Amino acid sequence: MSRHQRQPIDAGTVRDRLRRVTDPELDRSIVELDYVDELRIDDESVEVEFTLPTAWCSPAFAWMMAVDARDVLETHPAVSEATIRLHDHMHEAEINEGVNDRLAFEDVFDEADGDVEETRRTLDEKARLARQYRAVDALLEAGLKPEQIVRLTLEDVDVETDSGTSRDEDEDRAVVRVDDALSICVEAEPIRRYVEKATALDVVSASTDALFATPAGDPIPADEFETVHKRGRLAGTNMSGQGHVCENLGEARIGGPSAADD
Amino acid sequence: MYQHEGEDVFVIDGHVHWWDASKENIKHEGGEQFIRCFYDYHTGFTPDEREWSLEEYRKYDADRMLQDMFGSGHTDMGIFQPTYLNEFYKEGFNTIDRCAELGDEHPSRFVVNGRFDPREGEAGLRELERQKEEYDVKGVKLYTAEWRGDSKGWRLDSDEAFEYLEKCADLGIRNIHAHKGPTIRPLNRDAFDVADVDAAATSFPELNFIVEHVGLPRLDDFCWIAAQEPNVYGGLAVAAPFAETRPRKFGEIMGELLYWLGEDRILYGSDYALWEPEWLVEAMMEAELTPEQREEYGVELDLETKRKIMGENAARLYDIDIERQKEILQDDGISERFDLADQYGEEATAD
Numbered sequence: 349m350s351r352h353q354r355q356p357i358d359a360g361t362v363r364d365r366l367r368r369v370t371d372p373e374l375d376r377s378i379v380e381l382d383y384v385d386e387l388r389i390d391d392e393s394v395e396v397e398f399t400l401p402t403a404w405c406s407p408a409f410a411w412m413m414a415v416d417a418r419d420v421l422e423t424h425p426a427v428s429e430a431t432i433r434l435h436d437h438m439h440e441a442e443i444n445e446g447v448n449d450r451l452a453f454e455d456v457f458d459e460a461d462g463d464v465e466e467t468r469r470t471l472d473e474k475a476r477l478a479r480q481y482r483a484v485d486a487l488l489e490a491g492l493k494p495e496q497i498v499r500l501t502l503e504d505v506d507v508e509t510d511s512g513t514s515r516d517e518d519e520d521r522a523v524v525r526v527d528d529a530l531s532i533c534v535e536a537e538p539i540r541r542y543v544e545k546a547t548a549l550d551v552v553s554a555s556t557d558a559l560f561a562t563p564a565g566d567p568i569p570a571d572e573f574e575t576v577h578k579r580g581r582l583a584g585t586n587m588s589g590q591g592h593v594c595e596n597l598g599e600a601r602i603g604g605p606s607a608a609d610d
Numbered sequence: 611m612y613q614h615e616g617e618d619v620f621v622i623d624g625h626v627h628w629w630d631a632s633k634e635n636i637k638h639e640g641g642e643q644f645i646r647c648f649y650d651y652h653t654g655f656t657p658d659e660r661e662w663s664l665e666e667y668r669k670y671d672a673d674r675m676l677q678d679m680f681g682s683g684h685t686d687m688g689i690f691q692p693t694y695l696n697e698f699y700k701e702g703f704n705t706i707d708r709c710a711e712l713g714d715e716h717p718s719r720f721v722v723n724g725r726f727d728p729r730e731g732e733a734g735l736r737e738l739e740r741q742k743e744e745y746d747v748k749g750v751k752l753y754t755a756e757w758r759g760d761s762k763g764w765r766l767d768s769d770e771a772f773e774y775l776e777k778c779a780d781l782g783i784r785n786i787h788a789h790k791g792p793t794i795r796p797l798n799r800d801a802f803d804v805a806d807v808d809a810a811a812t813s814f815p816e817l818n819f820i821v822e823h824v825g826l827p828r829l830d831d832f833c834w835i836a837a838q839e840p841n842v843y844g845g846l847a848v849a850a851p852f853a854e855t856r857p858r859k860f861g862e863i864m865g866e867l868l869y870w871l872g873e874d875r876i877l878y879g880s881d882y883a884l885w886e887p888e889w890l891v892e893a894m895m896e897a898e899l900t901p902e903q904r905e906e907y908g909v910e911l912d913l914e915t916k917r918k919i920m921g922e923n924a925a926r927l928y929d930i931d932i933e934r935q936k937e938i939l940q941d942d943g944i945s946e947r948f949d950l951a952d953q954y955g956e957e958a959t960a961d
Contacts, residue, residue: 373827402647402650404643404647438643459762474830578869579830579834581866581906582829582830582833582834582866582870583830585829585830585862585863585865585866586826586827586828586829586830588859588862589826589827589829589849589852589859589862589863590826590827590829592852592855592856592859593654593826593827593848596654596655596855597650597651597654599654600650600651600652600653600654601650
C-alpha cells in the first residue's frame, strides 16, 4: 500500500477517535470513563495505554474495548499501526498479546465457552434499547403519540451520525417527519445516538425500515409500545446502576490498601 | 427493632455471612483474590469512617457479628447464606456448619440456610438430606460460579440441578437463593445469564427463587424474568448500599423493582460483613423516591412498602410470625446482652 506524505495524527484526533469506543456493559465512551491513561504517537504508530476499574473486569469486555480501540485508530488514514496496552488486569498478558497479535479470543481463552461476538451482540442490543428509550422519550416530549412514533421509518429522521465530527449549534436539532403534513424539530443527540447504534447493528438498515424496534428487533406493535418503552428504561437503569458499581470499585482500587500492598 | 418516625420496623436481614478468609484458611490464590474482591466492594460502598481494615475483614469473631447485627445494627433476625468455595479455602469460606455454630447458639435470631452443588452427584443429595435433618433448613444459597475441579460453574436449568431442586421440593426446602453477579474468569457463558432462573422457576412453581443482587449487572434481564414468573424474588444485597452512596440511583433501581416485581417480592439483605447493617438500615429507611421518580414509575416507597422489604416479605417466605417472634425475642439472650427487651414489649398505651 502506498502512503502519501501526511501530517502525523495529533493527540486530540486520537482522543476524538477513541471517544467512539464504549465500555460495552455501560455504553459509555472509554474516554469519558477515564479508562485511557496515556497516548504515544510516533509518526504513523500510535500506542494507547488503558486501565479498567478492577483487575477482574470481564476479560471478554476488556478484549472488546482493546480491539475496538485498535480498529478505530487503524482506520484513520494517518495511522498505520495501533498498539493497545491494558494495565493492572488479571489477564493483561493474554489480552495484550492476543489483541496486538490479532489472535481470536477463543484461542487465547480456551476455557471460555461461547463466542465473544455473541456477547458483544447481546450487550449492543441492550445499549440500543436504552438509547431507543431516550430517543423515544424526546419524541414523546415533543408531543408525538405512540402510534405516530411506531410508524416512523429511518428516512423520516434527518441527523448526521458521524460522532467523530464536531457540530455547530444550529445542527443540534433533528428534523423528524411525522407524516406528509407534519414535521417536528427535536434535540438531535438522543436521536443520533440511537440511529448510530441501530444502524450499526443492522436492526434498521433500509430507509423504509421502522425506526424503532422491540428487544427482538421487530417493528413495535402499537399496543406493545408501553412495554417496549419501559424495557428500554430498564436497560438504561441497569447500565447506569452498573456504572455506579464500576465507579465505586475503581475508586476503592485507587485509594484502597489492596492496591497499595500488592 | 428499628424505629422510624415513632413506628416499629421489624428487620430481617435476608443475606448474612460468617466467613473465614484468614491467611491460614486460604489454599489457592483464588481465595486471596476472592476476599480482596469482596474488600473492594466493602470499601467502595462504605462511608470512610465505617471501613474495616483488610485484616479485620478476613475473619471476625462471633461477638463482633452479634454486636454489628443486633447490638448496633437495628436488625432483629438474620438469614445465613453459606458460600463454600472449597477449592479456595481449606475449611470452606462460609459453610453451613460454621454458620450453624452461631445459629444454634441464637436460634431465635438466625435462620440457617443450606447449599447444594449439583456436580456432587449422589453424595451431594445425601448432604442436602443431612442439612435438612440437622439444621431443618428452609432455604439454600446457590453459587453457580463456584469452581470444582475443571469446571468453572454450573447452571440452574441443567438436568443435574433439576434433580437437586426436585429433592429440595421433596424435603420442603422452598427458598432457592441464587447468586447472580459479575464473573471473575472468562466464562462468558454465565456472564449475563439469568435465563437459567427462568426455566427453573417455571418448572418448580412450588419453590421460590430469590435472585441475589437483583441480577446486577443484569437487572434488566432479571426484572423481565421476574415479571413473568410470580415465584421469582429480588434480594437487595449490593443494590442496598446505593441508598447511601447514590440515593437518586437507588431510587431508580427501586422504581424499576417496584414497577416490575411489586412490593411483595423484594428482600432486604446487607450481605454482612460486606456491609454493616447499622448505616445500611438507616440509609434504606431514609431513602425516598424523588417526585419525578414517583411519577415516572407510578410507585411509592413509603413506610408500608419499606416494612415489607425490610422484613415482612422474608418473614412470609420463612414462616416467621412477626408478632409471635417479638415475644420470643423479648427475653432471648441477645435482648439480654444488648438490653433490647423494651423494644419488643407491649406498645405503651397512651392513657
